[in-house]
Each structure stands twice: as structure tokens, then as C-alpha cells.
Amino acid sequence: MPLLQTLHQRFRRFSFSAPWNLFLITAGSFLVAFAVKSLAAPFGLLTGGMSGLGLLCFYLFPNLSAGVWYFLLNVPVFVLGWVSVSRRFILYSLYGMTAVTVFIEAIDYVAPIRDIWLAVIACGACMGLGIGMAMRSLGSTGGVDILAVMCKERFNISIGTFDFWFNIAVFAAGFSFLDLHIMLYSLAMTLIISMVTDYCLRIFANRVMVLIISEKPREVLDVVLGQLDRGATVLSGRGGYTGQGKEVVLTMINGIQLKRLEELVYSIDPRAFTIMGSGFHVLGEGFSPRKVY
Structure with missing residues (x-):
């Protein structure tokens, strides 16, 4: 690795x-x-x-x-x-x-x-x-x-x-x-x-934003950081029905890694809830650098 x-x-x-x-x-x-x-x-x-x-x-x-x-x-x-x-x-x-x-x-x-x-x-x-x-x-x-x-x-x-x-x-x-x-x-x-x-x-620049809500957020975070080599942010959330506090993992990946992330997340937590959306315009380390004209 x-x-x-x-x-x-x-x-x-x-x-x-x-x-x-x-x-x-x-x-x-x-x-x-x-x-x-x-x-x-x-x-x-x-x-x-x-x-x-x-x-x-x-x-x-x-x-x-x-x-x-x-x-x-x-x-x-x-x-x-x-x-x-x-x-x-x-x-x-x-x-x-x-x-x-x-x-x-x-x-x-x-x-x-x-x-x-x-x-x-x-x-x-x-x-x-x-x-x-x-x-x-x-x-x-x-x-x-x-x-x-x-x-x-x-x-x-x-x-x-x-x-x-x-x-x-x-x-x-x-x-x-x-x-x-x-x-x-x-x-x-x-x-x-x-x-x-x-x-x-x-x-050449397909980016996907993924929000992962799981009962095992730390395990999910470990595979994102370790196996996918992507950064992640842990957000504080709360269940709308139960009111219980939750940790939500936010990460940006490229389109090629999307299926791999899905397999890793659901092998850890089959009941995980994931939200995936387009993130075409992404600036930052590991993705597109900001162009200074």
C-alpha cells in the first residue's frame, strides 16, 4: 500500500x-x-x-x-x-x-x-x-x-x-x-x-460527494482514509425521529472509486445509509488545483 x-x-x-x-x-x-x-x-x-x-x-x-x-x-x-x-x-x-x-x-x-x-x-x-x-x-x-x-x-x-x-x-x-x-x-x-x-x-474530472450515516462511523472512516487514500470530515448529526446523536462521514472521491467505497461501507455496516451526489467542481489537495489567472 x-x-x-x-x-x-x-x-x-x-x-x-x-x-x-x-x-x-x-x-x-x-x-x-x-x-x-x-x-x-x-x-x-x-x-x-x-x-x-x-x-x-x-x-x-x-x-x-x-x-x-x-x-x-x-x-x-x-x-x-x-x-x-x-x-x-x-x-x-x-x-x-x-x-x-x-x-x-x-x-x-x-x-x-x-x-x-x-x-x-x-x-x-x-x-x-x-x-x-x-x-x-x-x-x-x-x-x-x-x-x-x-x-x-x-x-x-x-x-x-x-x-x-x-x-x-x-x-x-x-x-x-x-x-x-x-x-x-x-x-x-x-x-x-x-x-x-x-x-x-x-x-476526466468526475467527482462524487458521499455522506455516510452508519452505526460504525469510525470503521467507515478508517477504510476511507486507509484503503481509498481519501480525506474525510466527520460531521455531528442527530436522528430526526430518535433524536440520538450520530457521526456522519463526508468524503469526496472520484467516479472510479465509487463502487469500491460502496463495497467497503456495506461490508462493515449492511444497514448504512449513503447519499451520493455530483461534485464536479472540486478544488483542493488530491483533486483539481485552483487556477490563478
Whole structure:
């Protein structure tokens, strides 16, 4: 058990390290660039965010490539971000923006897809996965994410709300200049991007809050601390009917450990009462660190 705990702690530290964050940003940037260059651009589709604005500029002014437009649009954003958010976030995001630009310029492969609906689905899934991977790091791929963080820090506007209104503006411009059918396909693709991004964030960060009411709280606490290697809090409670005092064990675990906890608890006390609920946004030691922008 000490060896397993040591390996787990080492992996946890590595997952918060610079090499891991750079890997996530690099892989995510490649997927975003591939979606833009190989799937969206050949059909004239418009993605959301800064990449979508870059594509719109490319469609209207094709003298510059999509990668160059993406880079130029990001320059003023990074200038603003340099004085508004943390250097760490900006430097990671600068790397992500550069990686996306380089990949867009380097990729000349066009996916052999003839059906535009297949392109919509493939592009939405690919870009959503790329964005989701980059957002799991301590940076981003640049562009809208930086503007959204600035608005969140200064005006308490949520990142999702800012992304929504920014995309509304991009698509409003797209409806003014591009074919109506293409824009409707692009709206469907944006929905797929949002769904895949959300799924990627949840599948890698599924947290469950568990309240355990048992006649043997100390034994339950021992298995949570020892066998599951999770922290726990003992709450003071009182039975609503009997009025008797009880100790309630509160713990946070990941989704993989859920069944294991259930087996351990009911092997100790078959009459235990457990309450399990989603705890997706969890900050603290052993889970997600707080991001300081």
C-alpha cells in the first residue's frame, strides 16, 4: 500500500507539472488546427471563438492564410492579457496560440469527406476534444479564453457567458457575408463542439460527494482514509425521529472509486445509509488545483 500511495502521489504531482501541461496544450492545439484546416475550411464552415473569426477573415480576405489571420487577431488580445492576468497563464496560452498557428500552417491534409454532415460531426468532435484537452491545462489556446478570463476577473462575467456572446457576434457577421446553409451547418457544428468539450472536462474530472450515516462511523472512516487514500470530515448529526446523536462521514472521491467505497461501507455496516451526489467542481489537495489567472 505505501508503494501504491507513493506512485499515486508522484503521478499527481506530474499531472500538475509543466511537461504535462505542455503536452495537453500541444495535443489540444493539434486537434484544433486539424479540425480547422482539414475539416472546416474545405467546406467553408465557420467555427466559434477566435479560430472562427480567423476563418471568417480568411474567407473574406484570402490573401492571408487562416493561420496568419489567427495569429494576427491574437496579438492585441495577448497585449491586453499581459497586463490583466497572470504571467503563467499568458505564457502557457502564448505557447498554445503559437502551436495552433504553426499546426494550421503545417497541415495541408484535406480529409476525404464528401458529405458535409460528416464533416460537421467530425470537426465538432475533433475541435471539442482539442479544446477540452487544452482547458485541462493551466493555459489555453489563446484568443477568446484570455478575453473571457479578463472579463471574469474584472466584471465577474462567467467564461461560458462571454464565449456565448462572442460566438453570437461572430456568427452574426457570418450570416451577413456567408451562405445561409453553411452558417446553419456551422451552428450545428458549434453545438457539437460545446457538447464534446463539456464531456471531455467531465470524464476526466468526475467527482462524487458521499455522506455516510452508519452505526460504525469510525470503521467507515478508517477504510476511507486507509484503503481509498481519501480525506474525510466527520460531521455531528442527530436522528430526526430518535433524536440520538450520530457521526456522519463526508468524503469526496472520484467516479472510479465509487463502487469500491460502496463495497467497503456495506461490508462493515449492511444497514448504512449513503447519499451520493455530483461534485464536479472540486478544488483542493488530491483533486483539481485552483487556477490563478
